[in-house]
Amino acid sequence: MKTVVIVDDEALVRVGLQSIINWEDQGYRLIGAYKSGVEAWEAMNRHMPDILLTDIRMPEMDGLELIRHVRSVNKTMNILILSSYEEFSYLRKSIQLGVQDYIPKHELEPMELIRILNNLTYQDDESESPYVSKAYKEQNEKQELLESTRFIRGIQVRKESMFARNYPILNEKWGKQGTRAAWFVVKPIPRKGGYKPSEWRALTVLAEDIMERSKGFDYIGVDGDQLHGLVLLTPTQDQSEQAPFLFHLASKFREALAYNLNIDAVIGISTISSFATTLTDFRKSAIQALLHSFYRGAGIYITDIEPELQAFTEQEWVQIQKTVRQFLAVLDLEGVFHWLKSSHESFSAKVLPSDVVRLYRSTVNRILEQIQIKFEGAYHREDQVKVQAPEFELSEDPESIVELHDIAQKIVKHRYEAVRFLQMPWVRQALTYIDTHYSDPLKLEEVASQVNFSEGYFSQKFQAELGCHFTDYLARVRISKALELIRFTEIGTEEIAAAVGYPNPNYFIKVFKRIMGMTLSDYKLSLRGGPLFVVEEG
Known part of the structure; x- marks a missing residue:
């Protein structure tokens, strides 16, 4: 050749x-x-x-x-x-x-x-030159390095740890250039429709070109949708200057991609360490830095600077599920998504993206279950397939928390609107009347007359369609409206009670505790305490 x-x-x-x-x-x-x-x-x-x-x-x-x-x-x-x-x-x-x-x-x-x-x-x-032969061996070692240190969704594919000494040619090459290093991983921001093969080749060629021309930079190769390299640092470089140096190097790299190919990227840089550290740990550290882009988008993330992201503790997960239950007790869809969005900032400082995805998937599934319970009658129609075939899918690996939130909301909105559409006309008419008159002293007979049913027949059919008594449904609607007033206004308990149809504030407080499973004061305290968790009762 x-x-x-x-x-x-x-x-x-x-x-x-x-x-x-x-x-x-x-x-x-x-x-x-x-x-x-x-x-x-x-x-x-x-x-x-x-x-x-x-x-x-x-x-x-x-x-x-x-x-x-x-x-x-x-x-x-x-x-x-x-x-x-x-x-x-x-x-x-x-x-x-x-x-x-x-x-x-x-x-x-x-x-x-x-x-x-x-x-x-x-x-x-x-005959091939010695250069080509050695270049091929080096390339083979780099490919083997990428395969042996690969992680899929945070799980190490190969269990054994790989050191620089496992790769003789690379070990010799790197040993001549530095004693400490940092792994450098680049992930181009996805484009709608993906990258064409020619665009991806141009991207990888430019990345290799940039890395190979930067002092102390060695291009390792492409693995999936990521490009990898190693930055080698000499003993003469002051340790306090190493992180700024890496950030400057990454900034120049992003600028070159943007200028030449109009491509933005996320760059993750591992902790700086000696080659006594396994190359597996080097790469894992860089990938962990990359995770911060889930919250903050394209940019440069250095493990030594960014906070460590961890999974929810068991206690935190229990508290989160309790908070979700409180919203779902009245099927407060707006409230639960407002709470999730208000928690994004606290998530970004401590929580692994995979756990946030788990939270969203769990919450969406529970919402869909509650919608099915609330509108049980709609799920027995012949065209129920429309209800159970959402137009959107909640990915296990979304690009960002904003994308995750938006898709979760679309799934819930699609399902909710679908079941409302599949309800019998009289049910839709009754629910619309309740939604617009909940603040009045509403009685069952008044709603029944709106759909031309007798009180007894309406009560029986209402429970069959919605899975609960009329009074329970009305109470949930009123408490749901009360939650909105508590979150977004400064008015007092008496005014809130009156606004949602309870002239007696004491009775309103009792209904609130029955529906929400916690006192009104504890709920208000939980809102002041922060968006992530509610305060335990007792």
């Missing part, structure tokens, strides 16, 4: 040539892409490629000077000039230097370039 080196000072050209052509499928191996003649000549002094593709105008050492250096030691290498300039003087000099072809960049077509390369004459010696 023939080897190729690309030299061009324009990053877009380097990235483009690497990404639009699948070199190995065409029978070639790309072993380097450099931004100047100086960089390329240093690399080729160690190992010569079979083919050189070079620009002319570049800083430090231009293409023609690079070709002169190459021809001084290698008369047979195939050299092609890719230039934006078609001046005769450049063409004449390139011919004098034994260049095989001169291709204007604006006329360059990928398959035409491959056709030109295929028609070139090469040396008979087909």
Whole structure:
């Protein structure tokens, strides 16, 4: 397989040539892409490629000077000039230097370039250079490293821990560059419809290009939707300056992705440690830093700076479930989602995203169960399939807490509206009347007359359809409305009681405790205590 080196000072050209052509499928191996003649000549002094593709105008050492250096030691290498300039003087000099072809960049077509390369004459010696052999071994070690340190939803795929010494070539390479390191993981922000294969290739090529050109940066590779690298730190670097240095490096990386490809990304950086730390722990630490993007979006997250995220304790989970039950006692859908949203800030400082997802999934399932209990009659209609086929799905791995919250609300809204639609017309009419007259001294006979039923028949049918007595349903509606007034106004208990249909505030307090399972004062105290948990009774 023939080897190729690309030299061009324009990053877009380097990235483009690497990404639009699948070199190995065409029978070639790309072993380097450099931004100047100086960089390329240093690399080729160690190992010569079979083919050189070079620009002319570049800083430090231009293409023609690079070709002169190459021809001084290698008369047979195939050299092609890719230039934006078609001046005769450049063409004449390139011919004098034994260049095989001169291709204007604006006329360059990928398959035409491959056709030109295929028609070139090469040396008979087909043996691979030591550089290619070692490069392949290094690449294989990096691929093995990614596979052996992989985590799926926070679970380590392989149980054994991997150290740098398990990878001889990488260990030797890294040992020469630094004694401490940090794992660097990049996750591009998802696009609607995903990235095209060509866009993803361009992204990975640019990422490798940026990392390999940054001092102490080593590109490891791609795993799933993440790109990985290692930042090597020397003993001379002050430890207090290492985190700012990493942040600066990550900022430049994000800027390059945005400028060249219009792609934003989340970057997670592990804790800084020596190679006595397992590479598995390095990677895990970087992924944990990445988790903060669930709450705060695209950005740079360093494990040594960010708070540690943990699972809910058993006691916290019990308290959360108790709070959810209180909202669902009156099917206060607006209230439960308001409570969840108000808890986002406290979640972001301490809770693993997987536990927040578990909370939302649990809450949505319990809401759907309560809707089924409340509107039991609707679930026995022949077209109940409409109720049980939501248009939205609550993913186990949402990109953000905002996305999770919005989808959860859509699922509940869809189900609630579906069952209301499937109810008998008289039920919808009765519930609408209750919702608009709950503050009045409402009686069963008044609602029954609205749907032209006798009191006894209405009571029987109401309980059959909704699974509860009329008085219980009315009490839940009134308490649900009272919760809104408590949360969003400063009015007193007597005014709240009167506003929701209870002239006697003492009776209102008794009904509140029966429905909510806690006293009114304790509920108010829980709101003052913070959004995450309610206060235990007693």
